[in-house]
Amino acid sequence: MTDSAPETSGVDAALRALLADVLGLGADRAAALTDDSGLFGALPEFDSMAVATVLTEMEDRLDILIDDDEIDGEIFETYGNLLSFATRKVTG
Amino acid sequence: MTGHAPEHRLGIAPVAPPRATVVVVPPLFEEANRTRRTLVLAMRALAAGGFAALLPDLPGQNESLVPLAEVDLERWQDALAAVTRTTDGPVIVASVRGGALIDHRVNAAAWWRLAPVGGAALLRTLMRARVSADREAGIASSLDSLHAAAQTAPLLLAGNALSPAMIAGLGAAEAQPVEPLRSVALGEGGIAGTPLWLRAEPGEDAVMAQAIAADIAAWSRSCGIS
Numbered sequence: 001m002t003d004s005a006p007e008t009s010g011v012d013a014a015l016r017a018l019l020a021d022v023l024g025l026g027a028d029r030a031a032a033l034t035d036d037s038g039l040f041g042a043l044p045e046f047d048s049m050a051v052a053t054v055l056t057e058m059e060d061r062l063d064i065l066i067d068d069d070e071i072d073g074e075i076f077e078t079y080g081n082l083l084s085f086a087t088r089k090v091t092g
Numbered sequence: 093m094t095g096h097a098p099e100h101r102l103g104i105a106p107v108a109p110p111r112a113t114v115v116v117v118p119p120l121f122e123e124a125n126r127t128r129r130t131l132v133l134a135m136r137a138l139a140a141g142g143f144a145a146l147l148p149d150l151p152g153q154n155e156s157l158v159p160l161a162e163v164d165l166e167r168w169q170d171a172l173a174a175v176t177r178t179t180d181g182p183v184i185v186a187s188v189r190g191g192a193l194i195d196h197r198v199n200a201a202a203w204w205r206l207a208p209v210g211g212a213a214l215l216r217t218l219m220r221a222r223v224s225a226d227r228e229a230g231i232a233s234s235l236d237s238l239h240a241a242a243q244t245a246p247l248l249l250a251g252n253a254l255s256p257a258m259i260a261g262l263g264a265a266e267a268q269p270v271e272p273l274r275s276v277a278l279g280e281g282g283i284a285g286t287p288l289w290l291r292a293e294p295g296e297d298a299v300m301a302q303a304i305a306a307d308i309a310a311w312s313r314s315c316g317i318s
Binding site: 020021022023024045046047048049050051052053055056057060068069071073 | 234
């Protein structure tokens with residue numbers, strides 16, 4: 001880890017690694033995720049517990065705080081939605 | 093204790109009299125299920141290396157007859173301390189994740205902690221799973237509303253009925269200082285492997301289990317235990 005907050009590409013890499021860890025995707029499937037890749041509702045592993053785990057791990061690994069009110073179902077619809085949410089949080 | 097039968101414990105003994113007894117304190121709640129298989133593989137490796145390995149059921153978990161809603165972290169700390177009261181020879185505590193929050197009352201010669209985590213983060217994840225499940229069911233809940241409800245009655249979080257005392261305790265729990273302690277993370281300089289405790293579907297990692305056993309054995313030696 002460096003002192004500065006992760007940049008955009010770093011967010012992408014961190015998010016893919018995180019999803020690989022939580023969903024057991026393996027590096028290949030995680031690398032193959034595109035903006036349109038479906039998450040919640042599309043991947044059977046992505047249940048409500050996985051959503052919760054992803055949120056807490058995002059806070060820890062991206063050094064951000066996520067407010068309950070910011071979360072809606074759309075964020076977890078696709079990888080692109082989740083990435084743009086994470087990027088917005090990191091870049092403030 | 094309160095009249096309940098003693099809790100089960102999974103013990104794996106070495107062929108010869110043990111060098112020491114390793115008490116494994118697993119992660120808490122769902123994370124325990126996700127890691128159990130790998131931890132038991134590590135226990136087998138420890139036994140092959142001459143250690144006795146013990147994985148006790150916490151009151152309210154696994155085969156325990158105690159309702160989970162009756163327990164809190166204090167009770168788990170006391171239960172773990174009681175597990176080794178009659179153990180001969182030195183005891184090494186090996187705790188993982190939230191297990192580090194309840195391992196400090198054991199009368200041990202050394203502690204080993206893998207990826208210790210604060211109770212607040214664990215509680216936040218459990219609460220968020222409830223909010224997310226509620227949202228799917230069309231029920232509006234929030235971390236605030238759940239915290240308020242948890243003041244007076246057990247709250248069902250990801251299948252766990254947690255008492256007000258458990259939730260309050262967990263929210264404030266930090267791993268306590270112990271001596272001598274080796275605290276290890278995943279990755280370079282620590283244990284090679286992936287955070288199985290996060291996985292939505294339980295997995296297992298035999299290589300990681302071997303690494304865990306080897307690291308505990310090396311720590312035991314450097315503490316002069318054996």
